[in-house]
Amino acid sequence: MPALNFELVDENVMTQTAIEALLRQKIGLDAITIGSNTIARAVNRRMTDCGLTDINIYLAKLQASPQELEELIETVVIPETWFFRDREPFVFLSRYVQSEWLPKNAGKTLRVLSLPCSTGEEPYSIAIALQEAGLNPINFWIDAADISKVAIKKALRGVYGKNSFRDKNLDFRDRYFTSTGDLYQLNESVRRKVNFIQGNILDRYFLVSQHPYDVIFCRNVLIYFDEAGRQQTIQLLNRLLKKQGILFLGHSESGQKLPSQFDSVRHSLAFAYRKTESLEGEKVEVKKNPNKGIFSAFARESKIAENNDNFRSYKSSTTNKKSAIPNPQSLSCDETPQLLPTPSLPSPVSNTQSATADLATARRLADRGQLQEAAKLCETYLSQNRTNADAYVLLGQVYQAKGDRLQAEQCFQKATYLKPNHYEGLIHLALLKEERGDIAGATIIRQRIQRMEK
Numbered sequence: 001m002p003a004l005n006f007e008l009v010d011e012n013v014m015t016q017t018a019i020e021a022l023l024r025q026k027i028g029l030d031a032i033t034i035g036s037n038t039i040a041r042a043v044n045r046r047m048t049d050c051g052l053t054d055i056n057i058y059l060a061k062l063q064a065s066p067q068e069l070e071e072l073i074e075t076v077v078i079p080e081t082w083f084f085r086d087r088e089p090f091v092f093l094s095r096y097v098q099s100e101w102l103p104k105n106a107g108k109t110l111r112v113l114s115l116p117c118s119t120g121e122e123p124y125s126i127a128i129a130l131q132e133a134g135l136n137p138i139n140f141w142i143d144a145a146d147i148s149k150v151a152i153k154k155a156l157r158g159v160y161g162k163n164s165f166r167d168k169n170l171d172f173r174d175r176y177f178t179s180t181g182d183l184y185q186l187n188e189s190v191r192r193k194v195n196f197i198q199g200n201i202l203d204r205y206f207l208v209s210q211h212p213y214d215v216i217f218c219r220n221v222l223i224y225f226d227e228a229g230r231q232q233t234i235q236l237l238n239r240l241l242k243k244q245g246i247l248f249l250g251h252s253e254s255g256q257k258l259p260s261q262f263d264s265v266r267h268s269l270a271f272a273y274r275k276t277e278s279l280e281g282e283k284v285e286v287k288k289n290p291n292k293g294i295f296s297a298f299a300r301e302s303k304i305a306e307n308n309d310n311f312r313s314y315k316s317s318t319t320n321k322k323s324a325i326p327n328p329q330s331l332s333c334d335e336t337p338q339l340l341p342t343p344s345l346p347s348p349v350s351n352t353q354s355a356t357a358d359l360a361t362a363r364r365l366a367d368r369g370q371l372q373e374a375a376k377l378c379e380t381y382l383s384q385n386r387t388n389a390d391a392y393v394l395l396g397q398v399y400q401a402k403g404d405r406l407q408a409e410q411c412f413q414k415a416t417y418l419k420p421n422h423y424e425g426l427i428h429l430a431l432l433k434e435e436r437g438d439i440a441g442a443t444i445i446r447q448r449i450q451r452m453e454k
């Protein structure tokens, strides 16, 4: 039997540990909970796909290539989900809407977030439950987010096999699906109520300027996170939930320590919590958050957005000026569903550069047709004003004028990610989506615009 090379074994163990640390840092994944073997299997699969046999070379690739990191994340995440998982949360949601939310909010829109949504079964179950509870479809809207692009693509297709139907009561399947052999296609009426977003919960720009929601489902993800990831997520949920809003956790997460204003509701097996008024206002009791400063700044931002939740006043204040930027040429068709990009922002630049970076100048340059210079100025400006939606819209217009519609669309996506009610950004986005044949995506945005105009 050949002698073991202990040095090599040690080195490989260290590399595996480094990969686990990278996954913890990027997506909060706790190697202890998920198991080092599970991560090792995912790494082996990726190494085989990349044609690599040396784990150290694979680590170097992983560190250098965001695309490879994304592939590893896709391989390691657990997208396990099914329609009406655990049932009781949906029973409670229906009762809450009928007996409490509707009487107080007639004619308003109930906003729900499903995070993470995996392949869509959870947000679609919410849409069905709300419809069955008697809520008019024009009076609710569901945002649903997950880190996995593969999962989001499946969710957008809305086609499911029998593994997605594990609940005993399947009456809803006859009412909302069309059967095609072993598969079930979800009806368009339900699909169009859910807006899918791809993003990382632990990204500090994640849903950064989203207005608070009435209801949030955040089930079966905290269990995979390490302590820091859990605390960061709880801060995010606290920021994203309205006062008096309802938070649903997974049953194995119900022991999670929440900020003091979260009260458990009296409904067995719903694992739901109401965010009550707190004497300390929005203050969160959570500790150990490495990004505390950043997050409290975002909480303030979101508070301002909540208080200004009025489209008309926003619309009049936004830079809705007609621009002389010329119109683009034709667009090459991209079949990939348009997913919300995780903002990858330019790295900061020096103060000297920033001094010359001025949005008004960029607009003037663009209007004069000096597109290259305008783009450069916008990028410099954005490197120092990372959450400025107007700058993204201007940069998008510049790209559009240059004929780069893919980049343009990404800019408008970012603008509307940062400011969901950015009228100009939404209009540009809808038009670009229509032009490249993404009618479903464009329709969703147009519905959003219509809701704002009411």
Ligand SMILES: C[S@@+](CC[C@H](N)C(=O)[O-])C[C@H]1O[C@@H](n2cnc3c(N)ncnc32)[C@H](O)[C@@H]1O
Pocket: 026, 027, 028, 077, 078, 079, 080, 081, 082, 085, 115, 116, 117, 118, 119, 122, 145, 146, 147, 148, 151, 199, 200, 201, 202, 218, 219, 220, 221, 250
């Ligand atoms: C077990 S599923 C839960 C789905 C659904 N909430 C449910 O309870 O049925 C966990 C999901 O979390 C997603 N996920 C893991 N880490 C994430 C992160 N950092 N940001 C966003 N989604 C994440 C995975 O992609 C996976 O789809």
